[in-house]
Amino acid sequence: MGSIEVVTVVRCSPGRLFDLQLDTELHTRSMGPSRETATTSTGQHVLALGDEVTFRARHLGLVWRMTSRVTAFDRPHRFVDEQVRGPFARMRHEHVFEALDASTTRMTDRMVVVAPLGAVGRVVERTVLDRYLQRLLRGRAEHVRRVAEGA
Numbered sequence: 691m692g693s694i695e696v697v698t699v700v701r702c703s704p705g706r707l708f709d710l711q712l713d714t715e716l717h718t719r720s721m722g723p724s725r726e727t728a729t730t731s732t733g734q735h736v737l738a739l740g741d742e743v744t745f746r747a748r749h750l751g752l753v754w755r756m757t758s759r760v761t762a763f764d765r766p767h768r769f770v771d772e773q774v775r776g777p778f779a780r781m782r783h784e785h786v787f788e789a790l791d792a793s794t795t796r797m798t799d800r801m802v803v804v805a806p807l808g809a810v811g812r813v814v815e816r817t818v819l820d821r822y823l824q825r826l827l828r829g830r831a832e833h834v835r836r837v838a839e840g841a
Contacts, residue, residue, distance in 0.1 A: 693800070693801070693802050693803075694799075694800070694801045694802075694803070694820060694823050694824045694827060695798065695799065695800050695801075696798070696799045696824065696827040696828050696831055697796060697797070697798050697799075698796075698797045698798075698799075698831040698832070698834075698835055699790065699794060699795070699796055699797075700794070700795050700796075700797055700834070700835045700838050700839065701793055701794055701838070701839050702793070702794075702795055702838035702839060703766070703789070703793070703795065704766040704767065704787040704788070704789050704795045705765065705766035706838060707766075707787050707795050707797055707834070707838055708765055708766040708767075708769070708785075708787050709736065709765075709766075710834055710837060710838055711769075711785050711797075711834060712736050712737040712738075712760075712769065713735060713736050714728035714730055714735045714736070714737065714743055715728075715735045716833075716834065716837060717830070719833070720829070720830045720833035720834060721747060721826075721830065724747040724748050724749055725747060725748055726745055726746065726747035727745070727746045727747070728743050728744070728745050729743065729744045729746075730742070730743045730744075731743070737760050737771075738760065738763065739760050739761075739762075739763035739769075740759065740760060741759070741760050742757055742758065742759045742760075742774065743757070743758055743771075744756070744757040744775075745757075745758070749822070749826075750818070750822065754776070754777050755775075755776065755777075756773055756775065756776030756777060756778075756781070757773070757774050757775040757776060758771040758772060758773050758774065758776075758781070758783070759771065759772060759774050762784075766787055767786070767787055767788075768784065768785065768786050768787065769784075769785050770782065770783065770784045770785070771783050771785075777806070778803055778804060778805060778806065779804040779805060779806045780802070780803070780804040781801070781802070781803050781804075782801070782802045783799065783800070783801045784798075784799070784800040784801075785797070785798075785799060786798040786800070797831060797834075797835075799827050799830075799831060801823060801827060803819060803820075803823060805819060
């Protein structure tokens with residue numbers, strides 16, 4: 691099981707950062723090189739508890755499709771999205787927002803991924819997938835940080 695954690699400090703309130711992380715339009719802009727699209731179950735671009743979003747993107751030279759559902763929602767502290775259909779045996783992404791002071795938030799992304807195909811999948815997790823997803827999460831967090839800080 692691959693486990694990834696990315697911590698980013700942002701000059702922004704937890705509530706604003708929480709809302710930005712739930713915005714699928716911001717998400718797709720942050721994933722430019724993969725040409726990712728996001729289609730929500732509600733037609734809205736901001737997700738809420740129980741909403742599903744289907745992502746379609748090119749990663750590692752292949753086109754991937756994954757549907758995730760928001761399974762936990764505690765604004766402005768934390769939300770969780772989990773794969774309900776897609777390429778992984780399991781994927782869970784926890785987003786945590788902690789106020790450090792009146793204008794600064796620590797944003798923590800914790801992702802657990804289980805690749806399919808048993809032992810072969812575990813090798814792929816350790817040799818390729820974990821590093822790739824860590825780089826993806828860091829790039830996304832940096833994009834969100836720039837937007838939140840008005841850069």
